[in-house]
Amino acid sequence: MLLAYCLALLFVTGAIAEVFYHRYVGHQAFKLSPRMESAIMYLGSALGMGSPITWALLHRYHHAYTGTDKDPHPVELCGWRAMLLPNKPKQFGLGRDLLKNKRLVRGHKTCDRIHNTVVMVCLIGGFLFENYYLLVTAILPLFYIRFLERVVAVYLLHKIGYRLFPTKDDSRNCVWAFPFIFGGAWHNNHHRYPNSADYGVLRYEIDPYYWLIKLIGYDCITHRARALTDYNRKAK
Ligand SMILES: [Zn+2]
Ligand SMILES: [Zn+2]
Numbered sequence: 001m002l003l004a005y006c007l008a009l010l011f012v013t014g015a016i017a018e019v020f021y022h023r024y025v026g027h028q029a030f031k032l033s034p035r036m037e038s039a040i041m042y043l044g045s046a047l048g049m050g051s052p053i054t055w056a057l058l059h060r061y062h063h064a065y066t067g068t069d070k071d072p073h074p075v076e077l078c079g080w081r082a083m084l085l086p087n088k089p090k091q092f093g094l095g096r097d098l099l100k101n102k103r104l105v106r107g108h109k110t111c112d113r114i115h116n117t118v119v120m121v122c123l124i125g126g127f128l129f130e131n132y133y134l135l136v137t138a139i140l141p142l143f144y145i146r147f148l149e150r151v152v153a154v155y156l157l158h159k160i161g162y163r164l165f166p167t168k169d170d171s172r173n174c175v176w177a178f179p180f181i182f183g184g185a186w187h188n189n190h191h192r193y194p195n196s197a198d199y200g201v202l203r204y205e206i207d208p209y210y211w212l213i214k215l216i217g218y219d220c221i222t223h224r225a226r227a228l229t230d231y232n233r234k235a236k
Contacts, residue, residue, distance in 0.1 A: 006136055009047075013141040016044040017148055018184045019209050019216075025098065026056040029197035030217040038103050045111035046118045047141040053108040057095030063194055064094060066169030067158075152177050157187035164201055164231050165192035173205065183207025189227060196223035201231055 020040045023029045032040070041052055049055065098104055119138045126134035161172030171191035178185040183206065186199040197220040198210040213220055 002132055002136070005133055006140060009136065009140055010144055012043070013047050013049075013144050014148065014181055015209065015212060016040060016047065016049060017145065018181055019213055020044060021049060021052055021055045022059065022184070023197055023209070023213065024217070025052040025104065026059045027195045029195050030213050030220040032217050034103060036216055038107075041103065041107040042114065045107060045114040048115045048119070048145060049111075049141075050115075051108040051111050053095055053098045053104055056098060057093070060094040063191065066171065066191070148181065152180050152184075157185070161185075161188070163188045165189065165227075165234075167191045183209045192230075193223040193227055195221050196227070198222040198224045200224060201227045 021044065024032060024037075044052065122134040122138035125131060126138065156174045156177040157172060158170050159172070160176060161174030163172055165188055167188065169191055171188040173186045173188045175185060177187075183199045184190070186201065186205045186207065189201045189205070190196070190199045197213050197217075198207050199205070200207040200210070201224060210220075210222075
């Protein structure tokens with residue numbers, strides 16, 4: 001039962017990272033109702049995902065400067081860049097448009113307080129009542145988020161795999177990343193069409209997160225058909 005809970009917790013954490021922080025806030029690939037937006041954002045805060053605005057800002061720098069020293073994803077810089085969070089509007093650069101969304105700004109300001117409270121309550125309750133569910137809730141998502149940032153985003157998606165599109169960066173589609181981030185594994189497709197909610201292009205490149213997006217969101221942008229046409233044209 002505890003194992004099933006851990007797997008569910010990992011799935012929810014990964015889905016919030018990829019669907020909400022990445023595709024929704026980072027790339028605005030679909031829309032959510034205000035209630036759904038707030039619910040997912042505060043759940044992400046509780047699990048330790050941090051500010052959606054900061055996450056999206058760093059990620060936009062990754063797209064704009066992939067592989068250069070301004071890229072926040074390289075492993076030697078990621079930790080420091082993530083700690084030096086911008087907190088003044090004029091420092092937001094590529095993420096300035098996000099400041100117009102009052103709910104996201106509220107989430108930006110409250111995320112650390114929410115996460116600290118959740119961790120404290122879970123740790124105290126977990127040790128007092130010997131409740132392993134509370135203990136894994138406090139700890140597991142944090143390890144998973146770091147694993148996604150450092151191993152999956154840095155190594156798998158930019159070092160291992162194949163490329164369908166000759167983008168100017170080193171992004172790759174990596175089947176090894178699929179068990180951890182599902183459709184997020186088709187990262188070369190994503191770098192080529194960053195605002196598409198659906199990352200798959202070839203038939204086997206399925207994207208379960210896109211199915212989830214269609215369930216919870218609306219006005220999804222998808223470039224799958226256009227991407228497939230582009231790919232077939234190049235393959236001839
Ligand atoms: Zn990338
Ligand atoms: Zn992206």
